[in-house]
Amino acid sequence: xxxxxxxxxxxxxxxxxxxxxxxxxxxxxxxxxxxxxxxxxxxxxxxxxxxxxxxxxxxxxxxxxxxxxxxxxxxxxxxxxxxxxxxxxxxxxxxxxxxxxxxxxxxxxxxxxxxxxxxxxxxxxxxxxxxxxxxxxxxxxxxxxxxxxxxxxxxxxxxxxxxxxxxxxxxxxxxxxxxxxxxxxxxxxxxxxxxxxxxxxxxxxxxxxxxxxxxxxxxxxxxxxxxxxxxxxxxxxxxxxxxxxxxxxxxxxxxxxxxxxxxxxxxxxxxxxxxxxxxxxxxxxxxxxxxxxxxxxxxxxx
Numbered sequence: 001x002x003x004x005x006x007x008x009x010x011x012x013x014x015x016x017x018x019x020x021x022x023x024x025x026x027x028x029x030x031x032x033x034x035x036x037x038x039x040x041x042x043x044x045x046x047x048x049x050x051x052x053x054x055x056x057x058x059x060x061x062x063x064x065x066x067x068x069x070x071x072x073x074x075x076x077x078x079x080x081x082x083x084x085x086x087x088x089x090x091x092x093x094x095x096x097x098x099x100x101x102x103x104x105x106x107x108x109x110x111x112x113x114x115x116x117x118x119x120x121x122x123x124x125x126x127x128x129x130x131x132x133x134x135x136x137x138x139x140x141x142x143x144x145x146x147x148x149x150x151x152x153x154x155x156x157x158x159x160x161x162x163x164x165x166x167x168x169x170x171x172x173x174x175x176x177x178x179x180x181x182x183x184x185x186x187x188x189x190x191x192x193x194x195x196x197x198x199x200x201x202x203x204x205x206x207x208x209x210x211x212x213x214x215x216x217x218x219x220x221x222x223x224x225x226x227x228x229x230x231x232x233x234x235x236x237x238x239x240x241x242x243x244x245x246x247x248x249x250x251x252x253x254x255x256x257x258x259x260x261x262x263x264x265x266x267x268x269x270x271x272x273x274x275x276x277x278x279x280x281x282x283x284x285x286x287x288x289x290x291x292x293x294x295x296x297x298x299x300x301x302x
Contacts, residue, residue, distance in 0.1 A: 102232040103242060105297040109184070110225060110249040112291030116191065116284045117218065119257035120198075123265065123280065125152050131202050131274050140204045151204065156211045163215030164222075171220035172227065179302040180228040181295050183220055188292030190217035195281040195288075202274070231301045257287075 097104035129148035137146040144150065175183045190213050197210040229246050233239055261280050268276035 100234045100242075102298045102301060103229075103234060105294055106229055106232045107246060107249050109291045109294040109298075110229075110246065111253060112287050112294065113188065113191075113221060113225075114250045114253040115257040115260075116287030116291065117257075118253045119261045119287065120195065120281065120284050122254075122258045123261055123277075124156070125149060126265075127198070127277050128152060128156070128207070131277060132204055132207065151207075155204075156207060159208050159211040160215040160218070163212045164219035167216045167219030168223035172223040175224045175227055180224050180231060181298065181302065183224040184228065184295045185292055187217045187220035187224065188288050190220070192285050192288045193217075195285045199278055199281050228295075228298075228301060232298060 125148040127148075128151050132151065133146045133148060138144065139146045139151055139155070142154065171183050171187070194210045194214045194217065197206055197213060200206070201209065229243070233242055260283070264280050264283065265276040268279060
């Protein structure tokens with residue numbers, strides 16, 4: 001009954017925010033198309049043209065969804081007119097974690113898990129080139145000359161998406177019946193297994209197995225993470241602010257996690273047996289482990 005009350009008391013703006021966000025898999029689809037279109041081994045004029053095509057594609061997708069949102073979303077107009085003050089607005093985004101402990105733990109868990117996801121995902125193309133590629137190497141199934149972009153765009157990402165899409169639906173359904181936290185634990189364990197596979201099986205077939213596990217774990221986590229956050233939202237009229245902070249916890253790792261990964265690979269580039277990538281995957285396991293354990297501190301959501 002308490003959980004029902006928490007859901008019903010969640011401000012409508014928060015529920016609409018979750019409902020109207022475009023699916024995270026659209027970004028993965030664009031990444032897949034980028035891997036198909038762009039090949040860094042092409043001659044420079046052709047490569048420049050491929051980059052332009054990618055940015056035009058991104059612009060088109062953004063325009064379509066912005067227009068769709070503007071035309072279909074019906075908002076309740078606010079009658080009060082508050083004066084905008086930048087300092088005051090920035091201050092509203094700071095709150096005492098002890099005041100909203102469940103939400104604070106959820107935000108920290110998201111930051112850690114996304115650090116792991118982006119700390120690995122961004123460097124996979126380089127991993128494919130440096131570890132799986134080489135002179136005379138052919139791409140499995142297709143038999144073409146191997147390239148990191150080609151392998152990622154034509155095999156790795158399609159496998160990831162194939163497993164992520166149904167898993168996100170199934171995980172959301174299961175979390176409604178068995179709880180959010182158990183699905184976060186499961187997805188964290190599965191994404192940890194991805195790193196183990198990359199470390200132990202450094203070949204194209206091993207990478208496709210990792211793609212399947214990555215899709216399962218990522219699909220489950222992104223689905224349940226939305227639900228977990230809305231369940232942990234405090235019953236205030238600031239749901240939009242808290243969802244904005246939640247979104248920032250997914251954006252910051254794209255800078256911090258990638259920067260840390262780049263430093264690791266740069267410092268260890270001369271150590272044989274691709275030890276830099278091994279350490280990167282080990283650090284990612286730590287991120288996933290901490291992010292998963294942090295969820296244990298959430299008391300108000302099962």
